[in-house]
Amino acid sequence: MSPAEDPSVFSVSVRSGSVEFDGTVLFDELNVTLEAGKLTCLLGPSGVGKSTLLRLILGLETGTSNGNGVVCSDGRPLAGRAALMAQRDLLFPWLTVLDNVLLGSRLRGEPRTGGPRRERARSILAEVGLADWADAMPDTLSGGMRQRAALARTLMEDRPVVLMDEPFSGLDAITKIRLQSLSGRMLRGRTVLLVTHDPLEALRLGDRILVMAGRPVRLDEPPRLPGAPPRDVDDPKVLEAQGDLLRRLAEAVI
Amino acid sequence: MIRFLRGPIVVIGLIVVWQFVVWATAAKPWMLPGPAAVAAAWIEHRDLILRHAALTALEIVFGLSLGTLLGCGSALIMAYFRPARRWLMPVLVVSQAIPVFALAPILVLWLGYGMVSKVAMATLIIFFPVTAAFHDGLRRTEPGWVDLARTMNASRWSILRHVRVPAALPALASGLRVAAAVAPIGAVVGEWVGSSAGLGFLMLHANARMQVDVMFAALATLAVLAVSLFYLVDIGLRRALPWQPDSSPVND
Numbered sequence: 372m373s374p375a376e377d378p379s380v381f382s383v384s385v386r387s388g389s390v391e392f393d394g395t396v397l398f399d400e401l402n403v404t405l406e407a408g409k410l411t412c413l414l415g416p417s418g419v420g421k422s423t424l425l426r427l428i429l430g431l432e433t434g435t436s437n438g439n440g441v442v443c444s445d446g447r448p449l450a451g452r453a454a455l456m457a458q459r460d461l462l463f464p465w466l467t468v469l470d471n472v473l474l475g476s477r478l479r480g481e482p483r484t485g486g487p488r489r490e491r492a493r494s495i496l497a498e499v500g501l502a503d504w505a506d507a508m509p510d511t512l513s514g515g516m517r518q519r520a521a522l523a524r525t526l527m528e529d530r531p532v533v534l535m536d537e538p539f540s541g542l543d544a545i546t547k548i549r550l551q552s553l554s555g556r557m558l559r560g561r562t563v564l565l566v567t568h569d570p571l572e573a574l575r576l577g578d579r580i581l582v583m584a585g586r587p588v589r590l591d592e593p594p595r596l597p598g599a600p601p602r603d604v605d606d607p608k609v610l611e612a613q614g615d616l617l618r619r620l621a622e623a624v625i
Numbered sequence: 626m627i628r629f630l631r632g633p634i635v636v637i638g639l640i641v642v643w644q645f646v647v648w649a650t651a652a653k654p655w656m657l658p659g660p661a662a663v664a665a666a667w668i669e670h671r672d673l674i675l676r677h678a679a680l681t682a683l684e685i686v687f688g689l690s691l692g693t694l695l696g697c698g699s700a701l702i703m704a705y706f707r708p709a710r711r712w713l714m715p716v717l718v719v720s721q722a723i724p725v726f727a728l729a730p731i732l733v734l735w736l737g738y739g740m741v742s743k744v745a746m747a748t749l750i751i752f753f754p755v756t757a758a759f760h761d762g763l764r765r766t767e768p769g770w771v772d773l774a775r776t777m778n779a780s781r782w783s784i785l786r787h788v789r790v791p792a793a794l795p796a797l798a799s800g801l802r803v804a805a806a807v808a809p810i811g812a813v814v815g816e817w818v819g820s821s822a823g824l825g826f827l828m829l830h831a832n833a834r835m836q837v838d839v840m841f842a843a844l845a846t847l848a849v850l851a852v853s854l855f856y857l858v859d860i861g862l863r864r865a866l867p868w869q870p871d872s873s874p875v876n877d
Contacts, residue, residue, distance in 0.1 A: 429776055431775060431776075450778075453776060454776060454777075455772065455773055455776040457769055457772075459769055461773050463791070463792075464868045464869075465794075474773075475778075477787060478774050478777045478778070478779035479779065479783070480780075480783060508867075510868065510870075528777065
């Protein structure tokens with residue numbers, strides 16, 4: 372089933388979102404749509420309000436916000452249907468990797484007897500390459516492995532919408548490329564927002580890219596790249612577009 | 626290996642210094658008895674000393690348990706109800722500003738010469754470090770964890786139980802270490818002010834009758850008791866929180 376036919380896939384729109392921080396207007400009548408089943412990358416200088424937009428969509432505390440409606444194309448509210456993957460892995464140090472992956476069911480108080488659920492968690496861990504680390508404590512994992520565990524936790528939630536806030540920014544180049552490809556593959560078909568600093572990451576993973584700049588912010592959309600992500604790092608089209616995107620970012624000031 | 630020998634070496638070192646001071650100052654036995662005299666007194670009066678020590682230990686353990694329970698309870702209440710924080714915090718500060726020594730006679734007057742007043746004293750002295758440490762830990766939950774839990778549809782209660790409390794346990798552990806170290810003070814002060822049993826009573830009693838060696842034997846027993854309690858709590862806490870990077874002051 373393609374995303375367009377799948378009724379569980381829907382787009383998410385922010386309608387005239389406004390956010391103020393201590394009198395500074397961050398968003399004024401901002402309208403943005405995350406297309407159904409597509410991965411939208413959000414680029415922009417630090418402090419422009421990328422994470423704020425993500426928090427606004429998730430319904431987490433931001434500054435003073437008013438009149439912002441988060442609307443889903445299927446008419447139902449977004450609450451409970453979006454998963455978060457943050458810059459830091461946010462693994463709980465007192466839980467094993469497996470229990471971290473099962474965090475959602477623990478927090479919702481779902482019955483602990485869930486054998487099938489544990490099986491699913493183990494198979495997701497195997498998919499992200501952590502099969503042998505299910506019973507390890509997070510402290511014993513490297514940064515890349517921790518972020519893979521966080522990805523497994525996000526996938527375990529199996530939400531149609533996934534919001535990611537610079538999830539790969541703390542990793543070394545090679546780990547980063549591997550994890551980008553893995554995430555791109557595994558999140559395929561969901562409605563995803565990926566906040567990032569890294570133009571190459573956006574070009575590799577994004578179905579579309581939005582560049583955020585100014586105060587209050589404006590959103591600018593560079594031309595979309597052909598082909599389905601994840602794209603190769605050395606894809607000539609990616610490299611060519613990177614120059615253009617870097618130029619746009621250099622012009623994008625707060 | 627040196628880790629396990631460090632304790633005994635320190636104890637032996639202190640005894641050597643003690644013996645040296647006795648020898649160098651030619652102190653009279655009724656001012657400062659030597660280690661050998663104290664050991665002899667301990668052996669001679671061991672039944673008496675151990676009986677009083679058991680009572681003091683019981684007071685400390687009860688006080689520690691009660692103080693911990695009350696401290697955790699009020700920390701949770703303060704962390705979750707803002708009005709409670711505003712009203713309880715000044716009360717807590719006042720309770721610490723008044724020295725427990727000054728309250729001891731009142732507690733003995735109200736609660737009697739028995740064990741209850743000593744347990745109350747130990748509880749009072751423990752209450753503050755436990756409350757302060759746990760409350761601090763509860764307030765400093767990593768905000769990302771709470772955000773993550775919210776996106777997972779966790780209820781307020783579930784966030785408390787699965788995120789805030791476990792995350793605050795290392796802070797509570799530091800509070801409990803302090804509590805374990807000060808708990809004996811509460812019990813012994815209580816015994817000094819008014820009692821008919823316990824190591825504090827025994828020391829006063831022996832002092833009044835010029836049994837200085839017995840007094841020192843009781844003091845040494847109290848020291849062993851206090852140090853064992855601290856180490857037991859410390860080891861227990863490290864076993865209970867294996868995920869916590871080693872922050873124990875003992876192995877620094």
